[in-house]
Amino acid sequence: MVTNGSEDGTRPADAGRVPSGSGGVPASGETENGDTPLMRLRGIGKSFGPVQALTDIDLDIPAGQVTALVGDNGAGKSTLIKCVAGIWQPTTGQMLWQGKPVHLHSPKDATDLGIATVYQDLALADNLDIVQNMLLGHESTRFGLLDEVNMELTAKQTLQDLRVTTVRSIRQPVGSLSGGQRQAVAVAKAVMQEAKLVIMDEPTAALGVTQTELVLSLIERLASRGHGVLVVSHNLTDVFRVADRVAVLYLGHLAAVGPKEEFDTASVVDLMTTGASTRLHNGNGGEPTASRNVSSGSED
Ligand SMILES: Nc1ncnc2c1ncn2[C@@H]1O[C@H](COP(=O)(O)OP(=O)(O)OP(=O)(O)O)[C@@H](O)[C@H]1O
Numbered sequence: 001m002v003t004n005g006s007e008d009g010t011r012p013a014d015a016g017r018v019p020s021g022s023g024g025v026p027a028s029g030e031t032e033n034g035d036t037p038l039m040r041l042r043g044i045g046k047s048f049g050p051v052q053a054l055t056d057i058d059l060d061i062p063a064g065q066v067t068a069l070v071g072d073n074g075a076g077k078s079t080l081i082k083c084v085a086g087i088w089q090p091t092t093g094q095m096l097w098q099g100k101p102v103h104l105h106s107p108k109d110a111t112d113l114g115i116a117t118v119y120q121d122l123a124l125a126d127n128l129d130i131v132q133n134m135l136l137g138h139e140s141t142r143f144g145l146l147d148e149v150n151m152e153l154t155a156k157q158t159l160q161d162l163r164v165t166t167v168r169s170i171r172q173p174v175g176s177l178s179g180g181q182r183q184a185v186a187v188a189k190a191v192m193q194e195a196k197l198v199i200m201d202e203p204t205a206a207l208g209v210t211q212t213e214l215v216l217s218l219i220e221r222l223a224s225r226g227h228g229v230l231v232v233s234h235n236l237t238d239v240f241r242v243a244d245r246v247a248v249l250y251l252g253h254l255a256a257v258g259p260k261e262e263f264d265t266a267s268v269v270d271l272m273t274t275g276a277s278t279r280l281h282n283g284n285g286g287e288p289t290a291s292r293n294v295s296s297g298s299e300d
């Protein structure tokens with residue numbers, strides 16, 4: 001785990017980071033285990049006029065894993081995912097997509113790379129059915145006509161692959177679905193468009209127990225099929241259930257990032273509320289990691 005700053009171990013200690021056993025990756029390209037992350041953020045900052053929403057974020061988002069992004073209200077979670085989704089352009093820093101520097105000027109740039117974002121108030125059309133929604137903007141045609149048969153087969157196959165089995169008919173209007181089913185359709189749409197990275201902002205916030213279960217297992221399945229998943233959640237039970245990695249934002253700074261096993265609920269709450277924790281299981285033989293309060297930048 002790395003706390004209070006750089007994930008790569010390349011910056012000086014006075015930058016406020018406290019490395020553990022998992023630091024030490026090169027400045028770009030591969031991580032220490034030889035994999036190139038799908039997306040690598042380096043020194044990302046974003047300001048809105050005088051408001052510094054993000055400061056110096058270094059974060060790797062690997063394929064085949066669920067990275068959970070947590071933080072209190074206003075910590076910068078939505079701003080960070082909007083940068084990755086091409087909605088905002090960072091004020092500073094660099095993004096590397098599969099090892100190559102990229103500049104996302106629009107959501108379309110992100111979509112073209114294979115980045116799909118699923119928002120809670122999903123951009124689905126209530127009056128259209130599931131198939132039409134899944135193919136909206138990607139309709140297949142035959143002899144100048146919509147190829148309904150092919151579209152239906154593709155949509156059905158994708159839902160089956162993701163084991164979304166609770167919908168009665170794929171021809172029912174999306175307006176008649178439950179929140180969890182809507183979420184599942186939005187995720188299936190992202191998968192069908194061959195998204196390599198699926199970003200989800202609070203996917204379970206408005207869902208009941210069964211629907212939450214549906215979405216959480218879908219997230220796990222996405223990762224097991226090789227997609228990278230970046231999920232924002234306030235629900236630490238959900239986070240510890242699905243995440244492989246946890247990244248904690250505090251007042252726009254990355255307070256800590258590492259494998260889920262290095263955190264527990266108490267340490268994540270510490271990090272979310274104060275930017276530091278002395279309760280991290282960070283591979284230092286059970287010794288707590290000293291960490292500095294990122295709001296003051298001084299030892300406490
Ligand atoms: N368009 C904007 N213009 C000005 N300030 C903004 C804008 N968007 C976000 N901010 C500010 O940036 C900071 C981070 O906001 P952000 O929405 O990313 O937080 P968040 O972690 O997603 O919070 P929440 O959990 O409440 O959704 C906040 O101080 C917010 O007021």
Ligand SMILES: [Mg+2]
Pocket residue numbers: 077078079
């Ligand atoms: Mg938000």
